[in-house]
Amino acid sequence: MDDFIQYTINALTLGSVYALIALGYSLVYGILKLLNFAHGDVFMVGAYIGFGMLNLLGGATSPVVPVWLLLTIMVATAMAGCAVIGVAIERFAYRPLRDAPRIAPLISALGVSFFLTYSMQLLFGAEQRDYNAFSLDNGVLFLKGFDIGNVRVPLLRIVIISSAFVLMIALWLLVNRTRTGKAMRATSFDREAAAMMGIDIDRVIRFAFVLGSALAGAAGVMFALRAPASVTIGFVAGLKGFTAAVIGGIGSIPGAMVGGLMLGFAESFTQGYVSTRWSDLAVFTILILFMLFRPQGLFGRADIRKV
Amino acid sequence: MKKFSRLLALLCIAALASAAAATARPSSPSGSSAASALNCKSTLKIAFLTPLTGDAGFLGTEQMSWAKYAVKTLQGKYGLKIQLLGGDTQLDASLASSLAQKYVADPKVVAILGPSTSGAVAATSQTLYAAGLAHISPSATRTSLTKGTNREATPGFFRVVPDDSVQGPTDARFMAKNLKAKKVVLIDAQEPYSVGLADATQATLKSLGVTTIRESVNVSQSDFSSIVTKVPSDTDIVFAPFQQPPKAQTLAQQLIEQGKKAKVFGGDGTNDSDKFKVPGSYVSNFAGPIDSIPYDKAIIAGWKKDNPGATLGSFGPPAYGAAQVAMAAISKACAAGHGKLASRKAVIKQVKSVQIKNWILGGSFRFSSKTNDPFNGRFTIFQIQSDGKYKVVA
DSSP: OHHHHHHHHHHHHHHHHHHHHHHHHHHHHHHHHOOOOTHHHHHHHHHHOOOOOOOHTTTTOOOOOOHHHHHHHHHHHHHHHHHHHHHHHHHIIIIGGGTTTHHHHHHHHHHHHHHHHHHHHHHHOOSSSSSOOOGGGGHHHHOOOOETEEEEEEHHHHHHHHHHHHHHHHHHHHHHHHHHHHHHHHHHHHHHHHHHTOOOOHHHHHHHHHHHHHHHHHHHHHHHHHSBOOTTTHHHHHHHHHHHHHHHHHHOOHHHHHHHHHHHHHHHOOOOOOOOGGGGHHHHHHHEEEEOOTTTTTTTOOOOOOO | HHHHHHHHHHHHHHHHHHHHHHHHHOOOOOOOOOOOEEEESEEEEEEEOOOOSSSSSSHHHHHHHHHHHHHHHHTTTTOOEEEEEEOOOOHHHHHHHHHHHHHHHOTTTEEEEEOSSSHHHHHHHHHHHHTTOOOEEOOHHHHHGGGSSSSSOOOOOSSOOHHHHHHHHHHHHIIIISSSSSSSEEEEOOOHHHHOOOOOOHHHHHHHHOOOEEEEOOTOOOOOOOHHHHHHHTTTTEEOOSSSHHHHHHHHHHHEEEEETOOOEOGGGGTTTTTOOOOOOOEEESSGGGGSSSTTTHHHHHHHHHTTTOOOOOHHHHHHHHHHHHHHHHHHHHHHHHEEEEOOOHHHHTTOOOSSSSSSSSOOOOSSSSSSSBBBOOOEEEEEEETEEEEEEO
């Protein structure tokens, strides 16, 4: 039972990060029908921005601000920085190709992905970087927390899981309860009709990139607080986030959340109860099964083709 | 959605094709392609096959910086003018194969450093040897490259670090005899270096009566939470032959996080006192701390001056050594040819006889008379102290 609880905690931690990445894919796909393959690299840049901010504030061993404030600043700056990058990507890589055949922005997305990876490598090198979060306040984030049975739930995991849920709920409220959200939904439903109703499409698309990239930035910091980061982490994380978005139904916000968590559970429980070698196989088998039997995902709408 | 499904299917097929290409082996050598005689006063080229980008980019960039420093500081001593070329293998054997073909076609390339990884050696050795090119690796440690009945590398392959058949048993004996370990979990990263070292260590542990449990993680995985959950609470050691020190650090921290008493024991790939410093952990390496070797102090200072901000890792210094061996062999071949390099094979002939005093990894260096491995190669084991420093314990 203890192991089951621990795997569940592992799954929620991992799944929260995947869900935040998946939301970015879904937001952009929902509005632009574009697979933003550079999204995983925005996640990677977020991790690096968090690293830079951590160093600016004294590093993990001697931070000049309290730990809670340090984490808040790291996440906030990563979100802001990634939002700016997201806007730049949309403006320079996708907007000029908005009316081009669908393959063109896809190729552009791959180009942006490589651009981000190699620019970061040029700037910061290829080696792995570690936040060394274990050193913050003598390991308080890893060693303190509360117990479920014999299993300790460390503070850092509580922070990651709860922050991710807060961000996801905030996004859901924004999309479903605000005027801007209504404009986003309208644009997603029918871009031309939305434009005719007076909605500023460019602004809506830009806002989708701001939101998606900011969430990726937050996910990047959350990931790097627990595991080393390098310029290549975006590829696998992006692939997992994309898989989560597809499973949930690409374009669907609740779908991205559920898809991310599902992926976290699939990975964690396969590693725990089957074999660590098989976890990626399990994840991508689920993706293939969805593509074969429910291509619209859990919450997506099936294509209606008019003849 | 159908179009999207088709697109995804195409991407899957492309990924499968790429994976198939990566596992493809070159055909058997088609004969020698000796370069025409080269004037040793002209600029000769040495190419380094190493992963400069990608998951192991840290390894290649570190090695490249040391090889560059060796060329810069030693070419004059050996009476040579050397241009060092960097071939980025990206940890991809098929890419290494293409690069090998490229360097074979350049008659000015007279020796190869690397390939850095065992998989790339297996994929390129026949091509390089058929063209007469010596290839000297600073880090490919898979035992079967130079030993056993089915050797994967040709006689043109040399390495300046001992192989896994030395490291694995050394580590295993230390765990069983010095640490009195009863249960060891071995986690490989599903790549040749890691699997080979874990295999060699596990075999010796078993022969010494230690209970072993084998696990694997994806090479790109860096969160080990679930594998740590699987580690039985009575485990004494978790052996982690990873190539990235921060991964060993994360593994050790996650063991503490989940209340496991097991200590991490890392292979030479995790040897980095800046990035793996969880007290109580163990690390093995093919050299003692080189910063404590008197004649290395000036070398390290010079390298640091050329690479401001870089930290002293374990993969770089052997690349300096490999470059030194290559230049020494070229120099000897030039001397034998009276200022002319008759062919690339003339370099291969000389590599085996190279001897270097004041070897960067300590002591002196020469190759074993039986294999193309270093003579008397041995591994040192360190324990990480409470201040993060590495203390030699065996």
